């Protein structure tokens with residue numbers, strides 16, 4: 001067995017097998033949990049990778065990052081460009097913890113320059129666990145499929161009580177209004193959700209309100225949220 005282990009001619013195909021993949025997945029959870037274990041109260045901020053400097057939402061995300069830090073929170077983002085970068089920038093410039101959970105993509109991607117604590121993931125699902133586990137709430141800014149995926153993941157977890165006391169704030173009333181109308185007019189009207197489910201979302205253009213909602217829901221425990229499931 002030792003010979004086999006030390007024999008480099010044995011080939012490397014094994015790294016593409018499921019048992020090896022399971023170890024790789026496990027290592028992402030170990031690294032994520034280990035790196036973030038000491039994180040204090042944090043808020044995850046999501047939004048488009050494509051809305052860059054000069055866009056009003058970039059400026060808003062920067063201010064939200066800054067204000068969340070001043071309110072005592074670390075800021076967690078996907079560590080990429082656009083809204084993620086802006087929130088990290090505001091958080092870092094305010095002297096707070098600016099966390100970036102990056103994702104390996106087929107095209108070039110790297111953590112933005114404003115991340116002070118970064119981890120890179122290969123697997124979206126491992127990364128998504130960290131966004132929820134180490135945050136006390138989500139701020140969702142305008143974005144595309146990635147942002148919508150993160151929004152609906154959070155809503156599903158709150159709706160099914162996998163996480164509790166977890167505010168989900170949609171920032172940008174004109175951007176999100178159509179989605180909320182569709183949820184009410186179609187999804188609720190067809191009884192695919194309950195009326196109370198719509199209350200899981202809070203909509204605003206007001207950064208003070210974002211911070212206030214998070215503060216009101218702040219849980220005293222440190223360092224991270226406790227999963228309902230063991």
Ligand SMILES: C/C(=C\CNc1ncnc2c1ncn2[C@@H]1O[C@H](COP(=O)(O)O)[C@@H](O)[C@H]1O)CO
Nearest residue numbers: 046047048049050078080109143144145146147
């Ligand atoms: C598209 C471009 C770069 C992508 N780089 C990303 N880096 C980190 N995280 C990302 C990236 N793209 C998507 N995400 C995640 O999804 C959300 C944004 O996706 P959207 O489709 O742009 O809304 C974001 O919150 C991330 O977690 C080229 O610039």
